[in-house]
Amino acid sequence: MANLKVQFGSITMKNPLVMASGTFGFGKEYGQLYDIERLGGIATKGLTLEKRSGNTGMRIWETPSGILNSVGLENPGVEAFIKEELPYLNNLNVVKLVNIGGKTLQDYVDAIAMVSKEKADMIELNISCPNVKEGGMAFGITADSTRRIVRAARNATQLPLVVKLSPNAEDIVKAAVVCQEEGADGITLINTVKAMAIDIDKRKSIFDNMYAGLSGPAIKPIALRMVHEVCKNVSIPVMGVGGITTWKDVVEFIMVGATCVQIGTANFIKSTIPLDILEGLEAYMVQEGINSLEEIRGII
Amino acid sequence: MAKIISNREIAPDTYLMAVQGKYSGKMGQFYMLRSWRFYPLLSRPISIHDINDDSISFLYRVAGEGTVLLSQLKTGDELHLEGPFGNGFPELKGKVAIVGGGIGAAPLYYAAKALGSSSEVENLDIYLGFREEPLRLEAFEALANKVRVQLGGNVTELVNPNSYDYIITCGPEAMMEALYKKSVGSSAKVYVSIERHMACGIGACLVCTCETKSGNKKVCKDGPVFLGEEVYHG
Ligand SMILES: Cc1cc2nc3c(=O)[nH]c(=O)nc-3n(C[C@H](O)[C@H](O)[C@H](O)COP(=O)(O)OP(=O)(O)OC[C@H]3O[C@@H](n4cnc5c(N)ncnc54)[C@H](O)[C@@H]3O)c2cc1C
Ligand SMILES: Cc1cc2nc3c(=O)[nH]c(=O)nc-3n(C[C@H](O)[C@H](O)[C@H](O)COP(=O)(O)O)c2cc1C
Ligand code: FES
Numbered sequence: 174m175a176n177l178k179v180q181f182g183s184i185t186m187k188n189p190l191v192m193a194s195g196t197f198g199f200g201k202e203y204g205q206l207y208d209i210e211r212l213g214g215i216a217t218k219g220l221t222l223e224k225r226s227g228n229t230g231m232r233i234w235e236t237p238s239g240i241l242n243s244v245g246l247e248n249p250g251v252e253a254f255i256k257e258e259l260p261y262l263n264n265l266n267v268v269k270l271v272n273i274g275g276k277t278l279q280d281y282v283d284a285i286a287m288v289s290k291e292k293a294d295m296i297e298l299n300i301s302c303p304n305v306k307e308g309g310m311a312f313g314i315t316a317d318s319t320r321r322i323v324r325a326a327r328n329a330t331q332l333p334l335v336v337k338l339s340p341n342a343e344d345i346v347k348a349a350v351v352c353q354e355e356g357a358d359g360i361t362l363i364n365t366v367k368a369m370a371i372d373i374d375k376r377k378s379i380f381d382n383m384y385a386g387l388s389g390p391a392i393k394p395i396a397l398r399m400v401h402e403v404c405k406n407v408s409i410p411v412m413g414v415g416g417i418t419t420w421k422d423v424v425e426f427i428m429v430g431a432t433c434v435q436i437g438t439a440n441f442i443k444s445t446i447p448l449d450i451l452e453g454l455e456a457y458m459v460q461e462g463i464n465s466l467e468e469i470r471g472i473i
Numbered sequence: 474m475a476k477i478i479s480n481r482e483i484a485p486d487t488y489l490m491a492v493q494g495k496y497s498g499k500m501g502q503f504y505m506l507r508s509w510r511f512y513p514l515l516s517r518p519i520s521i522h523d524i525n526d527d528s529i530s531f532l533y534r535v536a537g538e539g540t541v542l543l544s545q546l547k548t549g550d551e552l553h554l555e556g557p558f559g560n561g562f563p564e565l566k567g568k569v570a571i572v573g574g575g576i577g578a579a580p581l582y583y584a585a586k587a588l589g590s591s592s593e594v595e596n597l598d599i600y601l602g603f604r605e606e607p608l609r610l611e612a613f614e615a616l617a618n619k620v621r622v623q624l625g626g627n628v629t630e631l632v633n634p635n636s637y638d639y640i641i642t643c644g645p646e647a648m649m650e651a652l653y654k655k656s657v658g659s660s661a662k663v664y665v666s667i668e669r670h671m672a673c674g675i676g677a678c679l680v681c682t683c684e685t686k687s688g689n690k691k692v693c694k695d696g697p698v699f700l701g702e703e704v705y706h707g
Contacts, residue, residue, distance in 0.1 A: 198678070232681070235670075238512055438672075441673050
């Protein structure tokens with residue numbers, strides 16, 4: 174019998190599939206469509222200290238094998254999340270990652286401190302959102318700013334801290350090493366790739382915010398390369414994200430060293446796609462005589 | 474996976490597709506459709522055009538890559554669909570008008586069927602505007618005593634809002650907005666069906682936002698049907 178269980182630092186997950194932030198809301202909607210307790214984990218929509226109404230104008234654009242999104246961290250704010258959304262999540266037997274974004278260092282620290290008083294399994298520190306001008310990704314670009322924010326976040330919480338890095342970072346390996354040095358418990362990578370699309374009739378960007386974030390199969394090869402590079406250089410566990418759509422994609426990410434993976438855009442292809450992936454993964458392990466994903470992790 | 478019963482071009486670039494199976498859904502709700510595996514990435518939101526005991530049908534206009542693929546489906550081919558999603562039109566009573574523009578007529582047939590058979594509805598009139606060729610006219614005519622069609626020009630000119638308690642409309646944004654504005658101060662409450670590009674279709678990803686008087690709403694979940702006064706400035 175194949176065992177899909179994975180150990181991410183101190184956290185045990187029943188399988189390596191975590192739903193990526195921003196593509197799964199706070200779980201409720203998908204929970205009405207299928208048994209989401211079969212998932213390994215759920216990362217919440219990115220939360221900020223204060224409520225945000227997000228970007229105006231077009232927020233989604235389909236591209237070959239991908240999508241561009243310009244949601245701009247619309248969210249109810251941490252307090253409303255704790256009151257209205259967290260109870261539902263806490264009733265579920267899945268690992269909960271609370272994804273936190275912010276404008277200023279202090280915003281991050283305050284939001285993290287608030288969440289840390291509640292029952293949550295991990296903080297996912299989002300320093301990689303390309304869709305808000307004033308922050309988020311700015312922290313994830315240079316190693317110095319990454320260090321500052323991770324240090325502050327580390328001091329603000331006892332919960333396991335996972336840092337979500339940006340493919341737009343100057344040096345992804347350096348950023349990851351800094352996270353490890355500052356006491357992060359793990360790394361999620363990658364967030365969306367800063368990109369754009371043009372409306373030639375209007376002679377303007379499709380997006381009010383000019384740029385947007387590219388996700389989906391189009392970015393998978395980039396994500397895979399980055400996860401490989403990072404896994405070679407840090408000892409803390411990594412969640413691989415970017416374009417994962419099939420069980421084969423999961424195997425690829427595990428082979429380059431990821432401990433678990435996140436499924437984002439693929440949820441939009443078919444709501445129950447994670448279940449197809451789980452089924453395929455299990456069949457693959459049985460066929461290959463693999464008892465634990467540990468056997469193929471980081472073999473490349 | 475569901476099987477295609479038929480997929481006919483009933484007007485230039487406009488298809489009526491029937492799909493086998495037992496489906497549920499209220500008037501104004503939609504399904505997310507795809508007849509391909511992974512590419513194009515997103516499923517296409519298409520309104521319920523009609524539901525019978527053992528089939529559901531969709532009326533759609535070929536717009537781009539996805540609807541071209543749908544238009545190529547033959548009897549017996551497979552389609553993946555998820556739904557029904559969205560709030561749909563509310564149950565109405567009294568005097569009701571249905572106003573459609575172009576392919577906006579698609580959800581209104583199922584609405585006309587439901588409202589036409591409701592004992593609460595005293596009177597149902599249907600107004601349809603098309604650029605050239607009317608869509609499903611005979612089918613609509615079987616559902617209401619009065620069906621008025623405008624070819625070219627502006628269908629909203631035919632509608633007197635003071636004759637109605639409720640108006641439901643789907644069509645080009647400019648048409649719906651004009652109709653709403655015309656109704657301000659009249660006896661009629663106007664419900665409009667809004668379009669936005671969608672990804673999840675169920676309210677989880679926040680890409681389909683519509684700004685309303687009571688804040689951001691998700692068109693896929695809180696809509697696609699909104700009160701005109703919520704989305705348009707009167
Ligand atoms: C709730 C709802 C109900 C709808 N019902 C119908 C219907 O019954 N019949 C019908 O013909 N059309 C309907 N539409 C519009 C239909 O979804 C689009 O025409 C279709 O998605 C276009 O896809 P495409 O691949 O052919 O075009 P492309 O332009 O190639 O599509 C590219 C992307 O943009 C999206 N997109 C493009 N135009 C629209 C649009 N107008 N609305 C939403 N997304 C769009 C597509 O879904 C896709 O993700 C509905 C839209 C919504 C939101
Ligand atoms: C619509 C949408 C919203 C997203 N919102 C967030 C967010 O709030 N916080 C975050 O850290 N990442 C966010 N992401 C990024 C995803 O979590 C993920 O890192 C990225 O999409 C790459 O994975 P994928 O190709 O599997 O989607 C969002 C992605 C999409 C498509
Ligand atoms: S399409 Fe995802 S929230 Fe509406």
